[in-house]
Amino acid sequence: MKKRRLVMRSVILLILGAAVAYTLYANFSKDKIHKVEMGKEAPDFVLVDMDGETHRLSDYKGQGVFLNFWGTWCKPCEKEMPYINNQYKQFKDQGVQTIAVNISESKLVVNKFLERHDLEFPVVIDKDRQVENAYGIGPLPATFLIDPEGKVVKYHTGTLTEPMVREFMEQVKP
Known part of the structure; x- marks a missing residue:
């Protein structure tokens, strides 16, 4: 029973860790999105x-x-x-x-x-x-x-x- 609880807690901890890592990655890479610069040509679409x-x-x-x-x-x-x-x-x-x-x-x-x-x-x-x-x-x-x-x-x-x-x-x- 204790071993099963330990496995479940470990899995939950891994999932939370992955979520935190993804959130940090998303926030840091968000700033790298190319913003249109003032005075430059607007991207055509x-x-x-x-x-x-x-x-x-x-x-x-x-x-x-x-x-x-x-x-x-x-x-x-x-x-x-x-x-x-x-x-x-x-x-x-x-x-x-x-x-x-x-x-x-x-x-x-x-x-x-x-x-x-x-x-x-x-x-x-x-x-x-x-x-x-x-x-x-x-x-x-x-x-x-x-x-x-x-x-x-x-x-x-x-x-x-x-x-x-x-x-x-x-x-x-x-």
């Missing part, structure tokens, strides 16, 4: 929006781009969506495009979210998280401002207020 239209970042050269990464489960993301939508309506005819990149959720879930919030700007889904990885996204929401030359001029993580969204779109307006 091609994603399809909810209407089936293709969006290639490089097609927006000559225009400013407000690139927002989000998830339906993210309450701060949900809070800023109406602000982004309001400013999108103001800036879309002034050369500032908005692209909202959903991180790996189903089309059904994203469509329900869009219907509930009546959003008008293009929303794409990064199904395999390649764009998320290319940009080195950490916590959501995350927003990149890309100038008309295609260079990243700002990175912001956390909830945006409507005045911040307006200011950010002004920064990348051609």
Whole structure:
């Protein structure tokens, strides 16, 4: 009986040790994720929006781009969506495009979210998280401002207020 208890405790201890080792490894290697540098060319990508239209970042050269990464489960993301939508309506005819990149959720879930919030700007889904990885996204929401030359001029993580969204779109307006 004692030997069996000792074996069980040893197995549990090994599992806990492995979990701690993995957590430490994940935290230390997380910093090595390549983050997009300010002033450098934004990584190009091609994603399809909810209407089936293709969006290639490089097609927006000559225009400013407000690139927002989000998830339906993210309450701060949900809070800023109406602000982004309001400013999108103001800036879309002034050369500032908005692209909202959903991180790996189903089309059904994203469509329900869009219907509930009546959003008008293009929303794409990064199904395999390649764009998320290319940009080195950490916590959501995350927003990149890309100038008309295609260079990243700002990175912001956390909830945006409507005045911040307006200011950010002004920064990348051609």
